[in-house]
Amino acid sequence: MIKLAIFASGNGSNFQAIAEYFAKHPSIQISHLFCNKPDAYVIKRAQNLGIAYTAFNKTEFYSSDYVLNQLHQTKTDWIVLAGFLWLIPQPIIEVFRDKIINIHPALLPAFGGKGMYGHKVHEAVIASGNTKSGITIHLVDEVYDNGKTLFQATCPVLPTDTAESLAEKIHKLEHTHFPAAIERTLLASVSK
């Protein structure tokens, strides 16, 4: 069984979609949720789904082995960042080299990097006059939104679009494609 830990900071709609997709999967299991915001709605989702979770703070994440120890204790094989807003610290990157997957709500390398998250991304895309946006699913390394791209999907950006209407289209793409992209990546890694 491949154990998958999810890191999230907010609403958790991607966490929900991933948890539902793998609920009865024969070889991939969501083992744990890690969250850096104790009042984030994603924790409520984990409770409703019966998925164990750990809430942690900056000190525990960057100045101790607390989270890394939790990852070992939960026998985590892969990490998925589903709306997680902090940079992953080096010790975790080292242990999970090429086994951390992130989703970004734009077509990287454009509209990525530190500070580019949530509606800020969609506002920048609309301000750019681009006629399409989309999602990028990629491996995570030491630099924000920089690792190898695994999958991209696009949607049109209309002159009438707002950050809210574009966010809605992007979320639909995420919920449709992220779970299957994770599955393809994990199964490809075991078939090597």
Ligand code: GRF
């Ligand atoms: C998603 O738009 C994702 O692309 C970005 O953060 C957002 C998380 O949304 N990384 P949710 O918490 O999964 O609803």
